[in-house]
Amino acid sequence: MTVSYENSKTIFEGIKAAGIRSVSALPETWLGLLLGRIEEDPDMTLVQVAKEEEAIGIAAGAYFAGTPHVLLMQNHGFFGAVNGLVSLAMLYHIPLCMLIAYRGHWGEPYPWHTRGGIVTEGVLRALGIPFEHARDPMKVAKQIREAWTFSQSSLSPVALLLTRDLMED
Amino acid sequence: MERAGCIEMIYPELEDRIVVTIMGACAQELYNLGDRDNFFYLQHAMGLASSIGLGLAMHLPAERVIVLDGDGSVLMNLGTFVTLARYRPRNLIHVVFDNGSLLSTGGFESQTAAGVTDLAAIARGAGIEHVATASTTIEFGEAFLAALECEDLSVIVAKVAAVGPEHYGMDLHLPENAFRFKRWIKTRKRA
Ligand SMILES: Cc1ncc(C[n+]2csc(CCOP(=O)(O)OP(=O)(O)O)c2C)c(N)n1
Numbered sequence: 113m114t115v116s117y118e119n120s121k122t123i124f125e126g127i128k129a130a131g132i133r134s135v136s137a138l139p140e141t142w143l144g145l146l147l148g149r150i151e152e153d154p155d156m157t158l159v160q161v162a163k164e165e166e167a168i169g170i171a172a173g174a175y176f177a178g179t180p181h182v183l184l185m186q187n188h189g190f191f192g193a194v195n196g197l198v199s200l201a202m203l204y205h206i207p208l209c210m211l212i213a214y215r216g217h218w219g220e221p222y223p224w225h226t227r228g229g230i231v232t233e234g235v236l237r238a239l240g241i242p243f244e245h246a247r248d249p250m251k252v253a254k255q256i257r258e259a260w261t262f263s264q265s266s267l268s269p270v271a272l273l274l275t276r277d278l279m280e281d
Numbered sequence: 282m283e284r285a286g287c288i289e290m291i292y293p294e295l296e297d298r299i300v301v302t303i304m305g306a307c308a309q310e311l312y313n314l315g316d317r318d319n320f321f322y323l324q325h326a327m328g329l330a331s332s333i334g335l336g337l338a339m340h341l342p343a344e345r346v347i348v349l350d351g352d353g354s355v356l357m358n359l360g361t362f363v364t365l366a367r368y369r370p371r372n373l374i375h376v377v378f379d380n381g382s383l384l385s386t387g388g389f390e391s392q393t394a395a396g397v398t399d400l401a402a403i404a405r406g407a408g409i410e411h412v413a414t415a416s417t418t419i420e421f422g423e424a425f426l427a428a429l430e431c432e433d434l435s436v437i438v439a440k441v442a443a444v445g446p447e448h449y450g451m452d453l454h455l456p457e458n459a460f461r462f463k464r465w466i467k468t469r470k471r472a
Contacts, residue, residue: 134339134340136336157339157340159335159336159339159364159368160364160367161332161360161364162360162361162363162364163358163360165328165329165332165358166329166332166358166360166361166364167332168326168329168332169326169328169329169330169331169332169333169335169336170332170333170335170336170339171336172329172332172333172336173332173333173334173335173336173337173338173339173340174336174337174339174340175336175463176321176333176336176337176459176462176463176466177336177337177340177341177466178340178463178466178467178470179340181336195326195327196326196329199325199326200323200325200326200329200333203324203325203326203455203456204455204456204458204459205456205459205460206459267456
């Protein structure tokens with residue numbers, strides 16, 4: 113398995129085309145090539161965090177500042193950010209657009225990812241966070257734009273799950 | 282020294298600056314001095330005040346951002362010091378009121394009450410250059426003015442007594458706080 117060079121580029125272009133100029137992230141394998149592009153782009157601000165919950169606060173700050181921002185994390189990082197999501201974003205009606213690497217699902221060879229993969233959608237549903245799966249590189253740019261738009265109109269966190277179909281070759 | 286006195290001392294400097302405060306006692310003490318549209322009261326999510334401050338400071342380089350934090354809160358997100366140090370927003374002042382207590386939730390001792398932990402040393406060790414400590418109101422006021430003048434990321438750890446306001450209550454819904462805070466910033470940007 114290799115991380116998809118082409119689709120990482122497509123996602124990067126989708127983020128830029130959606131007008132996003134700021135990204136917070138905690139790196140992981142599937143996000144590596146994408147983060148590399150963001151880091152090299154002089155128009156983009158990248159904030160790397162030590163733990164994903166920090167990014168909820170940083171994203172809230174970017175929102176207050178009026179800068180379009182997305183959060184990049186792995187599903188396990190999303191679990192670690194739940195109180196921030198509930199007690200900051202949801203409580204105060206702060207929109208968040210999260211792109212989440214959906215590890216541990218169909219085709220997952222690594223045992224350590226599987227529990228997280230199995231419960232991801234259940235946790236999203238329990239929190240009432242709207243989500244979609246991104247599988248098709250032809251559609252992902254539109255999905256990012258729509259996720260962004262919906263977060264802003266609903267004043268809610270939303271999640272786009274970046275699946276294996278999209279992220280691996 | 283008491284936190285309320287510290288906040289009162291710097292209150293005039295908060296008038297046209299972006300302020301993020303933690304919950305409960307600290308929020309109430311600021312509110313009691315006079316509620317303002319440029320204040321964001323983070324009423325529940327422990328640890329994230331400085332992360333919000335970082336997001337604000339990085340995206341609003343022309344503004345000064347002041348975070349009023351607590352020991353219990355910052356201990357839930359010690360990684361924040363590392364992230365602050367790495368991005369080093371020149372326009373952020375992070376005040377940590379260390380009362381050795383989880384005051385707002387019943388006054389249980391916090392992890393710093395034992396006296397073995399040095400939050401300022403943690404901030405320094407994370408790589409933050411300007412870290413001051415204060416144990417009197419005068420020292421605090423001086424440290425705050427120095428932080429304003431130095432125009433660099435600054436952390437002030439203020440040792441305060443574990444006392445809070447006598448009454449709690451704010452006439453402000455939480456989403457309302459977020460909406461008006463955002464609008465204040467937007468209006469400033471236009472001006
Ligand atoms: C995740 C989480 N756990 C517990 C609480 C309950 N709680 C509310 S305020 C507080 C203490 C905050 O301590 P500190 O930041 O030191 O501020 P102080 O109240 O002492 O001024 C706690 C534990 C909470 N809000 N969130």
